[in-house]
Amino acid sequence: MIYNKKIFYILINLVLSNLIVFFVNANVVVSIKPIGFITSAIIDNILPVDVIVPDGSSGHDYVLRPSDEKKIKNTDFLIWSGSEIEAFMSKSVLHVPINKILVVTEIPAVKKLLIKIKEDNCIHQLKKQCIQDPKLPLNSKKYNMHFWTSPDIAKIIAIEIYKKLSEIMPQYKEKLNQNLKQFEISLNNIDKQIMMQLAPIKNKKYxxxxxxxxYFEKHYGLSSLGHFTINPEIQPGVKSLYNIRKQIKEKQVTCVFAEPQFKPAIIDTVTRGIKINKGVLDPLGCNIKLSKDSYLKFLLQLSSQYNTCLKDKI
Ligand SMILES: [Zn+2]
Structure with missing residues (x-):
């Protein structure tokens, strides 16, 4: 009897110590930084978050390194956007059990809010048919997948992360719930603040x-006249650059935005000789560190980047 008891205690200890080791080494892996921002808000002080696409790189054509593949294989929970936009992860994800994966674009409430790509995203028109970038994976041609700039979508993702993690690690349910509630309150406040900040520049052209x-523009009532490219790695055609220059000349355009990792000479060429503000928008928040508040900082940064360039015309 005593012998049995001893074995029982040894077994219990073994299970507990393994559990502790599991949670000490556990981590969550996310594909891109903005998803990491939302994830950090929910698992702050519980688990570390690892981002696959490093600062300065673009998710449009990232290639996984062997160390990334190892991270994906060993993670306890993986959050990514799905193969339609992040094709570079499709193969490695197959090594992760399905209950440890959250595909953001497959969350039904997120799916409903995805914005269809308009015809003007075509690289050119052929007999009224839209010819899109052949390098993009087939399905990504239907929707714009930069969903993370929408605060509404961020909230849905946060709730889903909370639900999934509560299932995987019920012992943290209360803390996860607290983090979620706090995130929702802070996000609502920041949202109102940004609404007010951007209201005076709603009619500015850029x-x-x-x-x-x-997604950000739709939420806050801004609207750009257009973009130079749908994939930053692909140079826009001469004809579309000519059209952009024409519009800049004719339509009182206040600002043209570059991006931190792409400061192409094209923007200088197109605006040569024209008095216009030049700004930078960072769609990935590469200068922001992951933390409980990083998603809020990311939205505030975007807002102030719009505001700085659109406030006054030089
Ligand atoms: Zn993009």
């Missing part, structure tokens, strides 16, 4: 470098 901001 061009963005690539079409990564449509």
């Amino acid at each position: 061009f963005v470098f690539h079409d990564a901001y449509i």
Whole structure:
């Protein structure tokens, strides 16, 4: 009897110590930084978050390094946007059990809010048919997948992360719930603040470098006249550059936005000799560190980047 008891205690200890080791080494892996911002708000002080696409790189054509593949294989929870936009992860994700994965674009409430790509995203028109970038994966041609700039979508993602993690690690449910509630309150406040900040510049005209901001713009009532490219790695055609220059000349355009990782000479060429503000929009928040408040900082940064360039014309 005593012997049995001893074995029982040894077994219990073994299970507990393994659990502790599991949670000490556990981590969450996300594909891109903005998803990391939302994730950090929910698992702050619980688990570390690892981002696959590093600062300065673009998710449009990232290639996984062997160390990334290892991270994906060993993670306890993986959050990514799905193969339609992040094709570079499709193969590695197959090594992760399905209950440890959250595909953001497959969350039904997110799916409903995805914005269809308009015809003007075609690289050119052929007999009224839209010819889109052949390098993009087939399905991504239907929707604009830069969903993370929408505060509404961010909230839905946060709730889903909370639900999934509460299932995987029920012992943290209360803390996760607290973090979620706090995130929702802070996000609502920041949202109102940004609404007010951007209200006076709603009618200003501008061009963005690539079409990564449509969700943010729709939410806050801004609208760009257009973008230079749908994939920053692909140079826009001469004809579309000519059209952009023509519009800049004719339509009292206040600002043209570049991006931190792409400061192409094209923008200088197109605006040569024209008095116009030049700004920078960062769709990935590459200078922002992951933290409980990083998503809020990201939205505030976008807002102030719009505001600085659109406030007054030089
Ligand atoms: Zn993009």
